[in-house]
Amino acid sequence: MAAVQETVDHVKSLDVTEYKYGFVSNIESEKSPKGLSEETVRFISAKKNEPAWLTEWRLDAYRRWLTMPSPDWSRVNHPPIDYQDLYYYSAPKSTPGPKSIDDVDPELLRVYEKLGIPLREQELLAGVQTSKVAVDAVFDSVSVATTFKTELAKFGVIFCSFSEAVHNHPELVKKYLGSVVPVTDNYFATLNSAVFSDGSFVYIPPGVRCPMELSTYFRINEPNTGQFERTLIVADKGAYVSYLEGCTAPKRDENQLHAAVVELVALEDAEIKYSTVQNWYPGDADGKGGIYNFVTKRGDCREDNAKISWTQVETGSAITWKYPSCILRGDNSRGEFYSIAISNGKQQVDSGTKMVHLGKNTTSRIISKGIAAGRSDNTYRGLVSAHRKATNARNFTNCDSLLIGEHCGAHTVPYIEAKTATAVFEHEATTSKISEDQLFYCRQRGLSGEEATALIVNGFVRDVLQQLPMEFAVEAQKLIAISLEGSVG
Amino acid sequence: MLEVKNLHVEIDGKKILDGLNLTVRDGEVAAIMGPNGSGKSTLSYVIAGRSDYEVTEGEVLLDGENILEIEPEERAAKGIFLAFQYPVEIPGVATMTFLKASLNAQRKARGDADLSTPDFMRLVRAAAASLEVNPDMMKRPLNVGFSGGEKKRMEILQMALLEPRLGLLDETDSGLDIDALRIVANGVNALRAANRGFLVITHYQRLLDYIKPDVVHIMSKGRIIKTGTAELALELEKNGYRDYVADAA
Numbered sequence: 001m002a003a004v005q006e007t008v009d010h011v012k013s014l015d016v017t018e019y020k021y022g023f024v025s026n027i028e029s030e031k032s033p034k035g036l037s038e039e040t041v042r043f044i045s046a047k048k049n050e051p052a053w054l055t056e057w058r059l060d061a062y063r064r065w066l067t068m069p070s071p072d073w074s075r076v077n078h079p080p081i082d083y084q085d086l087y088y089y090s091a092p093k094s095t096p097g098p099k100s101i102d103d104v105d106p107e108l109l110r111v112y113e114k115l116g117i118p119l120r121e122q123e124l125l126a127g128v129q130t131s132k133v134a135v136d137a138v139f140d141s142v143s144v145a146t147t148f149k150t151e152l153a154k155f156g157v158i159f160c161s162f163s164e165a166v167h168n169h170p171e172l173v174k175k176y177l178g179s180v181v182p183v184t185d186n187y188f189a190t191l192n193s194a195v196f197s198d199g200s201f202v203y204i205p206p207g208v209r210c211p212m213e214l215s216t217y218f219r220i221n222e223p224n225t226g227q228f229e230r231t232l233i234v235a236d237k238g239a240y241v242s243y244l245e246g247c248t249a250p251k252r253d254e255n256q257l258h259a260a261v262v263e264l265v266a267l268e269d270a271e272i273k274y275s276t277v278q279n280w281y282p283g284d285a286d287g288k289g290g291i292y293n294f295v296t297k298r299g300d301c302r303e304d305n306a307k308i309s310w311t312q313v314e315t316g317s318a319i320t321w322k323y324p325s326c327i328l329r330g331d332n333s334r335g336e337f338y339s340i341a342i343s344n345g346k347q348q349v350d351s352g353t354k355m356v357h358l359g360k361n362t363t364s365r366i367i368s369k370g371i372a373a374g375r376s377d378n379t380y381r382g383l384v385s386a387h388r389k390a391t392n393a394r395n396f397t398n399c400d401s402l403l404i405g406e407h408c409g410a411h412t413v414p415y416i417e418a419k420t421a422t423a424v425f426e427h428e429a430t431t432s433k434i435s436e437d438q439l440f441y442c443r444q445r446g447l448s449g450e451e452a453t454a455l456i457v458n459g460f461v462r463d464v465l466q467q468l469p470m471e472f473a474v475e476a477q478k479l480i481a482i483s484l485e486g487s488v489g
Numbered sequence: 490m491l492e493v494k495n496l497h498v499e500i501d502g503k504k505i506l507d508g509l510n511l512t513v514r515d516g517e518v519a520a521i522m523g524p525n526g527s528g529k530s531t532l533s534y535v536i537a538g539r540s541d542y543e544v545t546e547g548e549v550l551l552d553g554e555n556i557l558e559i560e561p562e563e564r565a566a567k568g569i570f571l572a573f574q575y576p577v578e579i580p581g582v583a584t585m586t587f588l589k590a591s592l593n594a595q596r597k598a599r600g601d602a603d604l605s606t607p608d609f610m611r612l613v614r615a616a617a618a619s620l621e622v623n624p625d626m627m628k629r630p631l632n633v634g635f636s637g638g639e640k641k642r643m644e645i646l647q648m649a650l651l652e653p654r655l656g657l658l659d660e661t662d663s664g665l666d667i668d669a670l671r672i673v674a675n676g677v678n679a680l681r682a683a684n685r686g687f688l689v690i691t692h693y694q695r696l697l698d699y700i701k702p703d704v705v706h707i708m709s710k711g712r713i714i715k716t717g718t719a720e721l722a723l724e725l726e727k728n729g730y731r732d733y734v735a736d737a738a
Contacts, residue, residue: 436541441577443561444537444570445591445647446598455590459581459630 035084038062041194044089048163051170061183061193068187074350075379075411076319078292081257088195088228151212157241158203159214162230165201172203176234180263180300180327188259188321189296192228196261199229204239204270213469215244231262235270237303242273244472255283255318257292264299266306268330272299273309275468277476280316282483285374287346290318297324301333301359309336310353311467313476315483318347323381325354328362328390335364338467340476342457342483343376343408352382352413357393357423366397369461372408373484379411386423393423401431402460404453404484454481490515490686491536491655496547498528498535498711505531505542507711513655513686520689520697522722523708524730529690530574532708533657536688537571538564551655565591566598568654572644572661579631584643587631588613592650616649620676637664645676656680658689662696674699694726707733 033040041062045055070080152159158169165173183193200216216231235241258280264272274297283290293316299308310324320343326335337353349372355364364384372378378401386393401410412429434456442452457480458465465473491513498506505528513519521529535542536549538561548555556564579587593603604612617624620642632640641661648656658677662670677687677700689700697705697719705722707715707730714733715721725733 435577437577438579440537440539440561441573442579442587442591444565444573445587445651446562446565446595447591448560448562448594451590451594455582455587456579459579462581 034087036062036086036088036195040088044195044197047089048166050166053174054166057178057183058194061190062195064184065187065190065194068190071187074321074381075377075413076321076348076350078255078319078348081292083191086257089197152210155208155211156205157208157210158201160201162196162199162201162232165232169201169203172234173201173232176232176263176265178263180265180298181261181296186296188294189261192230192259192261192296196228196230199231199260200233201231202233202241202243204235204241206236206267207238208236209239210241213242213244215246227256227258227260229260231260232265233263233272233274234265235267235272235306237267238269239267240271242469243275244469245274245276246279246472246475255290255292256281257294258317259294260296262295262297262324264297264308266299266301266303266308266333268303269305270303271307271309274299274311274324275472276310276312276314277468277472277479278312278314278316278320279479279483281318282316282345282347283318285345287318290347291316293317293320293322295322297322298327298354299325299335300327301330301335301362302327303333304330304359305332306330307334307336309338309467311338311464312340312351313464313468313472313479314339314341314349314351315479317349320347320349320351322351323353325356325383326364327356327358328364328393329358330362331359332361333359334362337364337366337368338464339368340371340461340464340480341369341378341380342371342373342480343378344374344483344485345376346374347376349377350379350381352380354383355385355395356383357386357390357395359390361392362390363394364396366395366399367463368397368399369464370399370401370410371404371457371460371480371484372401372410373404375407377409377411379413381413381415383415383417384425384427385415385417386420386425388419391420391422393418393420393425395423395425397425397427397429399427399429400460401429402457403431403433404457450481450485453484457484490552491688492548492550493532493536494548494550496532496535496549497545498531499543499545500531500541505711506535508547509708509712511706511713513688515686516681516683517703518681518687518689518700520691520700520702520705520722521708521713522691522705522725525692527708528711529708530659531711533571533659533688533690536564536655536657537561537569562594563598565651566595569657570648570651570653570655571657572641572648572659574659574661574663576632576635576640576644578633580633581630583628584631585613585627588627588647588650591647595651612650613646616646619649619679620646621672622646638666638669641665641669641673642676645673649676649680652680652685654685656685656687658687658691660690660692662691662693670696671699694722697722709733 038059041058045058181189183190202214204210233243264274266272280291280293301308308326314320324337328335335355341349341351343349353366366382368380370378370380380399384395399412403410410431414427416425418425434453438456439449439452442455443449458477465476468476493509493511496506496509523529531542544557549557551567589609596603622642661673665673702719705717705719706713
């Protein structure tokens with residue numbers, strides 16, 4: 001504890017003034033020109049003092065992006081995105097945000113209160129524009145990372161921002177960046193490659209079991225700004241890491257674009273467990289506002305006996321377009337995908353996974369629970385494929401959908417491709433509705449309609465919740481209850 | 490405690506209850522018997538607050554208050570408990586979790602604090618023991634994969650925990666073998682109290698051998714057509730409903 005306190009005090013003394021300066025004085029100079037051009041890409045790269053190879057890498061992505069069409073195969077609808085109307089580098093608000101907690105929408109505060117986020121953090125989340133709060137925020141986040149660093153350095157674990165990694169560990173970044181999600185992968189990944197601002201970098205050296213859960217908390221704060229973060233996690237031979245990612249965003253009337261890329265690399269005998277609780281602002285009941293969440297997440301079991309496990313709880317975003325996938329390249333490697341996707345109001349979810357079996361005796365498991373309420377649409381889209389050489393590939397898939405009310409939709413779109421006769425792929429799918437009988441039974445015992453729905457839904461998703469680390473499971477349970485509010489009656 | 494006055498109920502435009510009058514007094518066990526389709530289950534659902542039924546006329550008073558205007562969960566908190574004929578499965582929700590959520594929801598509605606986990610566990614264990622419910626069952630999802638007898642015992646266990654003012658037993662004897670019937674009946678008898686009433690709906694005299702009613706009502710075509718003592722049930726067992734149904738027609 002003492003050491004932690006020391007670090008905290010140290011960081012406080014160092015960074016508070018520095019950040020205050022950055023926040024107040026550098027506002028104008030940190031703003032990139034609106035819109036997307038080679039100039040924007042160079043601007044971002046220059047701001048981060050990036051080496052020439054990375055600038056070129058970004059420019060290459062940008063030029064390719066210009067030739068790509070926006071994908072239209074998913075079951076989501078939105079007006080065309082005007083990429084020239086966005087800021088691509090974290091720019092401050094042009095209109096004043098709430099000045100104090102009193103100006104913040106009480107509805108939003110109520111939500112955070114329910115989440116158990118302390119008041120000062122609530123101010124932060126609501127985007128209250130006072131330097132003190134902002135400084136505290138930065139202080140808090142830096143201190144956490146720094147505390148981790150001190151502890152983690154003993155084990156040789158690197159956990160830092162992506163920008164830091166570019167400067168301090170260029171050899172690792174150069175070796176692994178884009179090696180799982182190539183620059184040309186897809187429209188949004190290519191866009192991200194051109195303009196990504198920051199993100200997290202993790203490296204676990206050979207044989208090291210990371211002694212604590214690593215966690216990053218993402219927040220989109222500024223209006224009219226796209227968020228493009230980039231996460232790269234490498235587990236070297238025999239290493240293990242569990243990584244948690246949390247996301248929230250303040251309420252804004254306009255849609256905001258979030259196009260992140262996450263790359264995981266697991267070498268021989270390594271294991272990566274990646275958990276997400278995504279609670280981006282979903283828009284209001286009429287579908288106004290909310291985040292467009294177009295994310296590319298992929299893990300590469302690059303060598304034998306590697307294991308990658310994705311667990312996600314998706315409750316937020318106006319549109320979710322996300323397929324955390326595993327490339328099972330090494331023999332005996334294993335991929336897992338556990339997902340809870342909840343949609344309410346007018347949210348649209350098109351999510352699932354890809355399990356690409358390339359190595360021998362590779363196994364994968366997919367458990368997906370989709371819950372649709374309100375007027376939302378919830379699609380599971382998944383690919384399980386076995387290459388010719390992937391002898392004895394095994395997959396088990398279970399996709400369950402739960403409907404709440406009369407106006408929502410659940411869709412399951414599985415693609416199964418086996419090019420070897422030795423593959424065994426199993427697929428189970430069910431669609432059910434919360435029945436009037438169940439609701440009445442619970443209400444007869446004293447539970448309100450909403451309590452009953454939350455209880456039934458929590459039962460429905462239990463298999464997946466059990467995959468989450470404890471703290472996240474509790475948070476996820478609360479989130480489920482909150483995101484289904486107003487779905488009954 | 491319970492007064493049903495001139496109750497008229499329809500479902501999808503079809504009349505089910507037709508001016509039903511009924512009283513259950515404190516400490517009383519009232520049995521309702523009647524042929525299929527006479528509206529017995531409808532009566533229990535309407536008292537508990539199921540929304541598919543339309544009450545076109547009449548009142549249901551609990552301790553003098555008309556409960557027809559309030560939500561099912563509010564009625565539950567005021568002490569209405571329905572032991573379902575077909576208990577519903579709640580997949581993935583451990584029985585223990587469900588029981589705790591219900592009990593605390595009712596306590597909250599009445600302005601009481603949540604029960605502590607040790608106190609709750611003590612209550613549940615005692616109730617489970619008296620109903621010969623295997624403690625392992627409490628970890629399983631509610632009613633999922635339970636046998637007919639286990640489901641009915643679980644209903645009575647819930648009633649014991651929730652300590653209602655009025656217990657409605659809707660054909661609790663259906664699907665029970667003789668041993669299970671005895672266990673369930675003993676469970677109900679143990680709950681008989683001066684401040685609690687029971688409305689026991691059944692087709693058969695058999696249950697009433699174990700749960701001795703203070704009063705027996707015969708129901709037909711949505712009304713109570715005869716009220717008597719426990720003797721009435723015995724008579725019915727011998728002669729069937731024919732005489733009464735014919736009278737009512």
